[in-house]
Amino acid sequence: MAQMTMIQAITDALRTELKNDENVLVFGEDVGQNGGVFRATEGLQEEFGEDRVFDTPLAESAINGLAVGLSLQGFRPVPEIQFFGFVYETMDQISGQMARLRYRSGNTENMPITIRSPFGGGVHTPELHADSLEGLIAQQPGIRVVIPSTPYDAKGLLISSIRNNDPVVFLEHMKLYRSFREDVPEEEYTIDLDKADVKREGKDVTLIAYGAMVHACLKAADELEKENIHAEVIDLRTVSPIDVDTIVESVKKTNRAVVVQEAQRQAGIAANIVAEIQERAILHLEAPVLRVAAPDTVYPFSEAEEVWLPNYKDIIESVKTSINF
Amino acid sequence: MKHVLNSVEEQFEMFQILNEDGEVVNQDDVPALSDDELKELMKRMVYTRILDQRSIALNRQGRLGFYAPTAGQEASQLASQFALEQDDFILPAYRDVPQLIWHGLPLYQAFLFSRGHFHGNQFPEGVNALSPQIIIGAQYIQAAGVALGLKKRGKKAVAVTYTGDGGTSQGDFYEGINFAGAYNAPAIFFVQNNHFAISVPVEKQTAAKTLAQKAVAAGIEGIQVDGMDPLAVYVATKHARERAINNEGPMLIETVTYRYGPHTMAGDDPTRYRTDDLDNEWEKKDPLVRFRKYLEGKGLWSEEQENSVIDQAKEDIKKAIKKADSQPKQKVTDLISFMYEEMPPNLKEQMEDYIEKESK
Numbered sequence: 001m002a003q004m005t006m007i008q009a010i011t012d013a014l015r016t017e018l019k020n021d022e023n024v025l026v027f028g029e030d031v032g033q034n035g036g037v038f039r040a041t042e043g044l045q046e047e048f049g050e051d052r053v054f055d056t057p058l059a060e061s062a063i064n065g066l067a068v069g070l071s072l073q074g075f076r077p078v079p080e081i082q083f084f085g086f087v088y089e090t091m092d093q094i095s096g097q098m099a100r101l102r103y104r105s106g107n108t109e110n111m112p113i114t115i116r117s118p119f120g121g122g123v124h125t126p127e128l129h130a131d132s133l134e135g136l137i138a139q140q141p142g143i144r145v146v147i148p149s150t151p152y153d154a155k156g157l158l159i160s161s162i163r164n165n166d167p168v169v170f171l172e173h174m175k176l177y178r179s180f181r182e183d184v185p186e187e188e189y190t191i192d193l194d195k196a197d198v199k200r201e202g203k204d205v206t207l208i209a210y211g212a213m214v215h216a217c218l219k220a221a222d223e224l225e226k227e228n229i230h231a232e233v234i235d236l237r238t239v240s241p242i243d244v245d246t247i248v249e250s251v252k253k254t255n256r257a258v259v260v261q262e263a264q265r266q267a268g269i270a271a272n273i274v275a276e277i278q279e280r281a282i283l284h285l286e287a288p289v290l291r292v293a294a295p296d297t298v299y300p301f302s303e304a305e306e307v308w309l310p311n312y313k314d315i316i317e318s319v320k321t322s323i324n325f
Numbered sequence: 326m327k328h329v330l331n332s333v334e335e336q337f338e339m340f341q342i343l344n345e346d347g348e349v350v351n352q353d354d355v356p357a358l359s360d361d362e363l364k365e366l367m368k369r370m371v372y373t374r375i376l377d378q379r380s381i382a383l384n385r386q387g388r389l390g391f392y393a394p395t396a397g398q399e400a401s402q403l404a405s406q407f408a409l410e411q412d413d414f415i416l417p418a419y420r421d422v423p424q425l426i427w428h429g430l431p432l433y434q435a436f437l438f439s440r441g442h443f444h445g446n447q448f449p450e451g452v453n454a455l456s457p458q459i460i461i462g463a464q465y466i467q468a469a470g471v472a473l474g475l476k477k478r479g480k481k482a483v484a485v486t487y488t489g490d491g492g493t494s495q496g497d498f499y500e501g502i503n504f505a506g507a508y509n510a511p512a513i514f515f516v517q518n519n520h521f522a523i524s525v526p527v528e529k530q531t532a533a534k535t536l537a538q539k540a541v542a543a544g545i546e547g548i549q550v551d552g553m554d555p556l557a558v559y560v561a562t563k564h565a566r567e568r569a570i571n572n573e574g575p576m577l578i579e580t581v582t583y584r585y586g587p588h589t590m591a592g593d594d595p596t597r598y599r600t601d602d603l604d605n606e607w608e609k610k611d612p613l614v615r616f617r618k619y620l621e622g623k624g625l626w627s628e629e630q631e632n633s634v635i636d637q638a639k640e641d642i643k644k645a646i647k648k649a650d651s652q653p654k655q656k657v658t659d660l661i662s663f664m665y666e667e668m669p670p671n672l673k674e675q676m677e678d679y680i681e682k683e684s685k
């Protein structure tokens with residue numbers, strides 16, 4: 001076992017799959033010699049050559065269009081979109097094209113593409129570099145959205161995503177890239193897609209989150225423990241489609257749920273989870289399912305991020321509202 | 326095959342007036358600028374070089390936010406803006422803050438933009454410009470729109486936009502120049518070719534030998550200019566502006582230049598992708614050095630003048646930082662109130678929540 005940050009675990013997963021399958025290609029803006037602006041592809045071009053790991057011209061729509069074309073030639077592309085805020089440039093190639101191609105071809109073609117991209121806020125980037133736009137892709141059937149919250153999960157989920165024959169948008173929260181290290185096996189392993197993970201067990205309330213908000217939930221759970229409130233924390237890991245079974249099973253045990261997302265309240269993943277819970281477990285609930293989310297404004301300029309992003313205190317407050325309902 | 330056209334490059338020789346030593350190599354095109362105007366242009370370049378150095382230092386001290394260094398690109402940026410009129414509308418990218426400043430944006434607001442404070446983008450009346458664009462290429466299509474608007478309104482003004490060598494790969498780039506061409510709209514499209522898009526060299530960006538030749542496909546005029554030569558940039562811009570307001574159509578101007586510093590101050594390490602040799606080669610072409618020589622030769626510039634500009638810049642920067650520091654911190658309630666003209670119910674509810682939170 002080695003101690004790795006999430007960015008190291010991601011590089012390790014890419015290296016593993018570049019070694020395993022010569023059809024795997026890694027490309028995007030600055031991913032070659034520069035090793036990516038976050039260094040996720042550090043050393044890979046040197047190791048695998050420019051044929052396998054290469055810089056593209058500066059055009060996101062073309063990067064993902066290239067991935068579609070390469071898939072049609074039997075490759076397994078792993079394009080990088082340098083920041084997920086730039087996804088608007090390439091919405092058609094993702095949602096209009098690769099997500100629909102299996103269907104459009106009458107199930108005769110597949111798109112084994114894994115689009116990697118940094119997302120999320122709190123690291124003082126310029127405008128349009130930080131946002132939680134996973135909801136945009138989650139609205140599109142035919143493509144998965146996978147979001148790891150730990151180095152261990154990042155490696156296993158990325159390998160699974162690359163091996164999967166359907167397209168995946170794999171989102172890496174920028175704040176988690178180097179925030180902590182943990183043991184990550186050097187050998188290869190996979191983690192099932194479409195499966196949530198119970199990151200902490202508890203009997204009083206279920207907290208459901210993904211990405212950096214998993215850590216806000218764990219912190220809130222630590223604090224609540226001091227007041228003898230035992231929170232269960234579920235990390236969705238795949239946010240589209242949702243692992244409803246794990247959530248419903250937990251809610252049936254705790255009878256209360258708070259869904260947490262960094263994205264704005266008015267749309268996104270959390271609303272879907274609340275709907276699933278009320279459809280499947282309403283008679284088990286002692287309180288309405290609550291949401292913790294950012295306010296319904298555009299993502300703010302960097303100086304305003306701190307006051308805007310949801311945090312563990314907001315989660316504690318919602319848990320108490322639920323318990324005192 | 327006889328009908329194959331495979332090159333337009335030879336038609337795009339680089340336009341130059343001053344060489345590296347500040348000597349006139351193209352007497353015919355020397356602009357009729359007065360001595361005061363020449364000195365003013367030099368002053369702006371020196372001032373902006375100091376502003377760049379101070380901004381980098383302030384960023385390192387954590388007193389500035391996002392910053393994209395400008396040293397090396399002064400001729401491209403400032404000599405082009407120098408050829409504009411106040412009514413002309415600028416659509417800049419993130420590196421083009423200097424043009425905004427000389428178009429009238431107060432320095433303290435430029436600093437607030439860098440820090441990520443909304444007041445940085447609340448431009449004073451009469452500063453005809455948009456705040457810097459972050460999405461590569463997006464400003465190009467908008468420039469076509471502004472230009473068409475100016476034309477429809479019958480204004481004698483142009484839309485001026487800037488992108489980089491990397492920007493010319495975006496669909497938006499082609500869409501923008503093509504629209505402006507189709508509408509014969511008064512737009513000037515600058516490509517500051519500083520040879521790198523973060524780490525990617527221009528040779529990997531495109532198989533085209535010049536970026537100016539991309540104008541040909543859109544059916545508009547294009548020119549490649551020595552972007553380290555302030556006089557050449559000025560003349561090309563003036564020419565483009567004249568044509569545009571005379572309804573002769575938009576123009577694409579490639580300025581061949583270099584950025585000495587890192588891409589931005591957020592962790593870019595140029596030693597990963599370029600050599601000292603290349604840096605040195607370009608520093609020999611420095612726009613300030615060559616313009617200083619030119620002006621000294623005319624007896625228009627001295628060390629005292631240079632020093633007084635430097636002192637002035639430092640003084641202005643100090644004051645502007647102080648003023649930026651005194652700006653009230655942004656609140657979520659500010660943001661909520663900026664979303665719509667009329668606040669919808671979801672935001673009214675959230676407004677109340679945040680008023681309470683912020684009062685604690």
Ligand SMILES: Cc1ncc(C[n+]2csc(CCOP(=O)(O)OP(=O)(O)O)c2C)c(N)n1
Nearest residue numbers: 029086459460461489490491492521522523
């Ligand atoms: C749509 C989009 N894609 C990617 C980026 C990230 N990015 C910022 S600057 C840059 C390189 C731009 O290079 P160039 O156009 O040559 O301009 P320069 O920075 O050299 O002035 C990239 C890839 C972005 N801001 N927007």
Ligand SMILES: [Mg+2]
Nearest residue numbers: 489490521522
């Ligand atoms: Mg460039």
